Structure formats: C-alpha cells, structure tokens
Amino acid sequence: MLHSLKFTLALTAALAIAPAALAATADASSSVSHFQMSVGDLRPEDGVAASYRITSGKAEYKNFDYYAWTANHEGDEFLPELELRTGTVVMTSTPTGLAVRAHATRNDQLMHSLDMSWAHLSLAPYSSLTVSAQLDAAARCDGCDISNAHASIGLYGEPGELARAAVADGTHYPDSPASALFSYTFENLSASETQLPVFISSGFFISTMGPAVPEPASAALALAGLGALVTLRRRQNRPGTAA
Numbered sequence: 001m002l003h004s005l006k007f008t009l010a011l012t013a014a015l016a017i018a019p020a021a022l023a024a025t026a027d028a029s030s031s032v033s034h035f036q037m038s039v040g041d042l043r044p045e046d047g048v049a050a051s052y053r054i055t056s057g058k059a060e061y062k063n064f065d066y067y068a069w070t071a072n073h074e075g076d077e078f079l080p081e082l083e084l085r086t087g088t089v090v091m092t093s094t095p096t097g098l099a100v101r102a103h104a105t106r107n108d109q110l111m112h113s114l115d116m117s118w119a120h121l122s123l124a125p126y127s128s129l130t131v132s133a134q135l136d137a138a139a140r141c142d143g144c145d146i147s148n149a150h151a152s153i154g155l156y157g158e159p160g161e162l163a164r165a166a167v168a169d170g171t172h173y174p175d176s177p178a179s180a181l182f183s184y185t186f187e188n189l190s191a192s193e194t195q196l197p198v199f200i201s202s203g204f205f206i207s208t209m210g211p212a213v214p215e216p217a218s219a220a221l222a223l224a225g226l227g228a229l230v231t232l233r234r235r236q237n238r239p240g241t242a243a
Helices: 002-016 216-236
Strands: 025-041 052-063 066-072 082-086 089-094 097-104 110-123 127-142 146-157 160-170 179-188 194-207
Touching: 025 146, 025 194, 052 082, 052 089, 066 082, 089 110, 097 110, 097 194, 110 127, 127 194, 146 179, 160 179
Parallel strands: 127 160
Antiparallel strands: 025 097, 025 127, 052 066, 052 110, 082 089, 089 097, 110 194, 127 146, 127 179, 146 160, 146 194
C-alpha cells in the first residue's frame, strides 16, 4: 500500500513537471533603400534635355495571399508614399525605398508577403540612366519551421537582363549574401527613345506551424522526475521488500 502511494506520488510529480512547449518566435525583414534613378546628358550640345518617363507599370503589395494594395503608376512616381499594417506585418513604401518587417509569436502562424514595384521607362536619346539602391535582408528563427527574407532589384533592356542583384537570409539561405549595394548605368547612344523595364521587390516567409520545441530546463526536470520514478519502481520490485 505504501509503495503504491509512493508510486502514485512520483508519477504525479513527473507529469506535473512535464516539458512545457516553448512558444516559437520568428522575425523577418527586408528592404530596398536609398533607391535612386538619375539621368545624365551624353550630348549637352544637341539641345535635348536628358530625361526618362514611365510609360507603364504597377506597384503591388501582397500579404497572406491577397493584394493589400495595388495601383498603376501615375506620372514619374515609381514608389508611392504608403504604409500598410496587417497584424504584426508592416510594409512601408517611400519614393526612395520599399521595406517590410514581420514578427511571429505563436506556434500556429503562417505569414508571407511579396511587395514589388515595376515599370517600363522610356529613356530619351543620348541620355544615361543610373539606378542604385541598398539591399538588406534579415531573418531569425527560434523554435519555428521557416523564417526567410529576401530583396531584389533588376534592370532590363532589349537583349534581356542588364543587371540584377538579390539578397536573402534565413532558414533556406544560410550561404546567401544578406546585404548588397547595387548600381548600374545604362547609356542610350541612339537618336531614339529606349525602353528599359525596372523592378524592385522585398518579401518574407515565416512558418511556426510545426511541433513546438520543449524548453530545455523543463525537459531536464521531466527526465529527473522520470528517473526518480524508475528508481522507486526498482526498489519496489526487489525481493524481500516490505509491502
């Protein structure tokens, strides 16, 4: 009877200190900052001003499989002034940059975002266009499944891709560069306008849907409790032990 009581108490203690689930946390952020598009005059003597204009394009900010905001470009505005918040996700757009950041604190979250702006530029004859920006990505995953962040920028012409840069950080990108400085100059040496597609993007993907990781301290306590339970059971089964 006494051993049964002791066994019950030991089992109750072991269950009481069973490992508590450690809440998964994750952070991700990406940005294209210090974005500039500047023109230069390759033939100042011809009397034609160096310039570019946006002929078509769109800004698209997509969170959680729906478009949080989208609009066609108006005039020469490549990036609108805008801030969007969806829970712990914040997307910020300014004329000089595009950034998104997110924070997950629960074990059942699936969060992702892809924010981008693209446009077809028409560059005037004998004009140069310099596109420059700083790209950064950062991701942290503590007990989660996935936490990735990425950013990119590209400039295209008639032959295809002229220049492109991309950065990434996180679970799936252990060896990728997390920051980069982009700068590229294109020269239109013809007597007619030239079309140049330009795009920038930033985004992230976070998943905390997997099983939670036991807190190390709680796991150690649980093992200690189970060890005491095994020891008590062995003593109970020894020959000649009083009931």
